[in-house]
Amino acid sequence: MKRLIDVARRFHDDENGAAMVEYSILIGIVAAASIVAIIAIGGWVGSQFTGLCANLSGKGVSSTGGAGGTC
Template identity: 50%
Template sequence: MKNLLKQFRDDENGAAMVEYTILLGIITIAVIASVITVGAWVSGRWALLATTLP
């Protein structure tokens, strides 16, 4: 039983997986925010072009 508890305490695979999952979530949020921002910018430019052309 002691050996099992020591092995469970020393296991870091679960913690690393949680860290990578959090990092992946942060990267995903950053990509989505960038796409939304660039999309709004392109939409504004497209509208400006549409009103400028005869």
């Protein structure tokens, strides 16, 4: 009976699993925030290029090297 109580006490005092779960949650939050930031920045950059194309009114350089390219 004393051995069972001793094993239960050691199991209760072990916090390695709890720390691993906390770090896993923290890594998940950082990863999600990074993905959201990348998507937001990508949308902003895309809108900047769309605005630039609208300002040029389609008169940019085309892929063949001449004027009159499309966006």
